[in-house]
Amino acid sequence: MLAATVRVTRDLDLAEEAVQDAYERALRTWPHDGVPERPAAWLVTVAKRTALNLLRRRRTLEAKLPLLVERGGEDEQGGDDDLFPDDRLRLIFVCCHPALGREAQVALTLRLVCGVATPDVAQAFLVSEPTMAARLTRAKRKIAAARIPFAVPAAEELPARLDAALAVIHLLYATGHTAPSGAALVRDELTSRALDLARMLVALLPREREAAGLLALLLVHEARRGTRTDEQGRFLRLAEQDRAAWDRALIAQADALIVAALQAGPPGRFALQAAIAALHAQAPSYEATDWPQILALYGELLRVWPSPVVALNRAVALGEVEGPEAALATVEALEADGRLAGYRYLHATKADLLQRLGRPAEAAVAYRAALELAGNAAEQEFLGERLRALT
């Protein structure tokens, strides 16, 4: 009987379920409906019908949510090429759905869109493998239980939903880029996966300027990535980086994307960030940077994205245009605001401005505050060196 059902389903688990279901139904109905003439045939027919229904339901679910059915083995990389481009897009929007937490969005995107194996996803985010596996399972369960649709959002929802997807990709890149710690190999993998995803979104949604903006931003970061630290792995400031080593081809690619995005209408936050990064990348030297234009772009960015981190970056540009005094006033106002208290760059920026204003004792206090918050060895080393130079 099981075999007869398996022939229909080609799935042992499913067949067992169906057969059991048929027996249960027999126990329920035979006592008052009477035993059928050919009980065995009755059971097989019922089991087959149940199995087909289960199978149909499962296939509908599979069609809707291919991500719930892991394709290929756990260690298979990039096994997503068999998906149609539109399916990849839908999958991204499922993984980056606002009903999921940011941590879950990022993990799901790496695992299911990029096909990165769970242990590698765990390593990238510095959590244990069981923790990451549990996080992925919880997220997948929510997708299934809450019926997060396997669909590209409707036009009116697209900007907000796309923004969430872009934020996830940006976070993926930033995680690899700023390297909280961990092996270089994992970090390179993250940055290249993020670039692939950004390229894919631009190819699939060619009219979305913010997707182009994100790709341009990542390309500029990528062009300068090798020069962010010296041979010893020490962190280098923008002014100290070897501009000759920046990848001009990547910067040109980014520039073309930015120009097209800016010409098409009012820019969003990713296009503006990319424009700022590109201005830095195109300047012949730190001193010859077009700071007034960068300051103007930061003003615009602060308008579309009122974040204290943006305000801090604008203060740095202000320092180059109007001098350290004006910048320090802004930074101190931000410090009083309190939202950036745990943000190391606030203290590092303040320290640098104080130093330029000839107030080394206060600068040292700020450097120490930044050091306490520094996330990785390269940054600690950099800040420690700045502190020692003061005292």
Place this chain on the structure above:
Amino acid sequence: MARYAVLIFERVPPEELPPDVMRGHMELPDRIAERGGRVVAGLALEPEATATAIRGDVLTDGPFIETKEALGGIYILEARDLDHALALAGMTPIVDGGVEVRPLIDFVVVEAP
């Protein structure tokens, strides 16, 4: 169609709800139906002050969980998927608070024979 419970959390007690909000609640099922969803059932709760909680064998006055936004009511919503459900539940009139959308494992009305 999938089924969801929409939990309404509201700081304003039911007896103080403005008339237009009350009207909004009354009209909600029709508005949801116009947009392809369905309100299967709905229930409004008396204020939290009328609640009695039972923990083990201890009775206490008030709701089981004290929150700033009191659970004011629940309705069962049928929708195509979560996006549809969120769009529909988002039409719930709220003065000060919000709604929570929870997928249902099952929904059965138990009636005495």
